Amino acid sequence: MSWGESRTITLTVNGTSYTREVEVRFHLADVLRHELGLTGTHLGCEHGVCGACTVLINGRSARSCLMLAVQADGAEITTIEGIADIDGPHAGGLHPLQEAFREFHGLQCGFCTPGMLTTLIELLRDNPAPTEEEVRIAISGNLCRCTGYQGIVDAALATAKNLREATAPA
Amino acid sequence: MKPPAFSYHDPATLAEAVALVATLDNARVLSGGQSLMPMLNMRYVLPDHLIDLRRISELAHIRQSGGDIEIGGMTRQRDIEYSDLIAAKLPLLHEAIHWVGHRQTRNRGTIGGSLCHLDPAAEMVATVVAFDATLIAQGPSGVREIAASDWTLGYMTPSLAPDEILTGVRFTPWPDGHGAAFVEFARRHGDFAIASAAAMLTADGAGRITRAVLTIGGVGPAPVRLTEAEQGLVGQLANETAFAAAARHAAAIEAIGDALVPAEYRAHLAGVMAKRALAKAWSRIDGKGKLAA
Numbered sequence: 001m002s003w004g005e006s007r008t009i010t011l012t013v014n015g016t017s018y019t020r021e022v023e024v025r026f027h028l029a030d031v032l033r034h035e036l037g038l039t040g041t042h043l044g045c046e047h048g049v050c051g052a053c054t055v056l057i058n059g060r061s062a063r064s065c066l067m068l069a070v071q072a073d074g075a076e077i078t079t080i081e082g083i084a085d086i087d088g089p090h091a092g093g094l095h096p097l098q099e100a101f102r103e104f105h106g107l108q109c110g111f112c113t114p115g116m117l118t119t120l121i122e123l124l125r126d127n128p129a130p131t132e133e134e135v136r137i138a139i140s141g142n143l144c145r146c147t148g149y150q151g152i153v154d155a156a157l158a159t160a161k162n163l164r165e166a167t168a169p170a
Numbered sequence: 171m172k173p174p175a176f177s178y179h180d181p182a183t184l185a186e187a188v189a190l191v192a193t194l195d196n197a198r199v200l201s202g203g204q205s206l207m208p209m210l211n212m213r214y215v216l217p218d219h220l221i222d223l224r225r226i227s228e229l230a231h232i233r234q235s236g237g238d239i240e241i242g243g244m245t246r247q248r249d250i251e252y253s254d255l256i257a258a259k260l261p262l263l264h265e266a267i268h269w270v271g272h273r274q275t276r277n278r279g280t281i282g283g284s285l286c287h288l289d290p291a292a293e294m295v296a297t298v299v300a301f302d303a304t305l306i307a308q309g310p311s312g313v314r315e316i317a318a319s320d321w322t323l324g325y326m327t328p329s330l331a332p333d334e335i336l337t338g339v340r341f342t343p344w345p346d347g348h349g350a351a352f353v354e355f356a357r358r359h360g361d362f363a364i365a366s367a368a369a370m371l372t373a374d375g376a377g378r379i380t381r382a383v384l385t386i387g388g389v390g391p392a393p394v395r396l397t398e399a400e401q402g403l404v405g406q407l408a409n410e411t412a413f414a415a416a417a418r419h420a421a422a423i424e425a426i427g428d429a430l431v432p433a434e435y436r437a438h439l440a441g442v443m444a445k446r447a448l449a450k451a452w453s454r455i456d457g458k459g460k461l462a463a
């Protein structure tokens with residue numbers, strides 16, 4: 001069912017190219033979830049407060065409820081479904097940050113987790129040696145209503161340290 | 171929580187965009203979308219037309235022209251944050267931008283969008299006011315330059331005609347070695363400031379203030395320059411007493427109160443922020459005493 005103007009757009013999501021006709025009024029999160037079936041991106045508020053809908057757009061974190069899908073035409077998008085495959089192949093099939101979330105109790109219900117992970121992946125790329133305060137500021141736009149932030153911060157700091165050690169010249 | 175139906179336009183040039191704003195009724199300009207998208211999702215605004223500026227590459231730039239620095243309206247806040255030129259030449263803007271929303275919203279949000287949205291707590295508005303920057307708008311009849319002091323007509327109301335688009339801002343940097351600081355207080359980093367203060371200072375060889383700017387955001391209906399406080403500072407020895415006297419002007423602003431933040435608390439915080447910004451700006455002046463007397 002259509003309520004108005006539509007456009008055909010092409011998105012590359014987690015390395016796969018999708019061409020779809022979408023209503024111009026649809027925000028990106030709804031297109032990812034409803035048109036592409038990628039329901040790992042969560043919607044907590046739909047007005048830019050909770051950060052659950054964060055994805056990477058051309059490598060930069062953004063709230064997918066705060067942009068129209070038509071604005072992402074031609075963009076490369078990484079969602080939670082694709083992060084295990086970025087930054088190289090990983091033993092166990094998880095991104096090191098996902099492993100650390102498991103190890104440090106960085107999640108309970110998991111609702112905020114896709115947004116936390118995409119945000120922190122960008123932070124660690126920009127700043128491989130963040131301080132605890134920098135990690136906390138980076139996730140200041142992501143609300144977690146059940147785990148609390150300590151485990152998440154610990155996971156991010158441990159991952160940063162591991163990645164630095166892994167890439168340090170011997 | 172879904173945007174209403176509208177017609178979507180994504181012109182490739184500024185000329186086309188201006189023609190669209192000048193002719194379409196009930197149209198809204200979309201830049202970074204970090205304020206407009208929530209309003210669309212919540213249907214606070216019901217435009218018939220959305221004019222998206224994202225394809226107009228001429229509107230996204232940071233460049234030096236003469237001694238000035240020009241920033242295009244569609245420049246993402248993140249690109250300002252990461253610009254070495256801005257960090258070197260406009261340290262106040264460099265510090266202020268870190269307080270704008272969150273990492274994810276700075277990646278999308280633009281300086282032009284923030285200036286046009288004109289939230290009372292907007293750091294970008296406070297910063298252009300502190301610099302007395304020049305805003306540049308383009309309409310069907312040409313380019314119009316607007317002094318930052320004339321930009322705010324009222325609460326969230328910029329001096330922009332319905333057929334104009336804000337294309338950029340021009341800043342004149344302060345001399346090398348000046349001190350600048352932007353401080354703010356919010357309950358959570360990235361939230362709208364309850365009060366913010368921006369200060370820039372220069373000093374002479376004897377430690378006297380030779381030039382001062384003090385701006386307060388988040389307290390009144392729009393960020394304000396405290397010109398009386400500034401005049402009071404010039405010629406003073408920089409010290410606790412001088413800064414406290416300036417801060418009293420900040421605390422005297424007629425503050426907005428709401429359910430969470432009573433007006434008296436906002437006004438009190440304005441004074442605290444003013445004092446902190448001045449002290450921090452002072453501490454950052456290079457070689458105080460070496461600047462020309």
Ligand code: FES
Binds near residue numbers: 045048054066
């Ligand atoms: S759903 Fe996008 S920020 Fe909450």
Ligand code: FES
Binds near residue numbers: 143
């Ligand atoms: S893990 Fe439940 S909201 Fe964060």
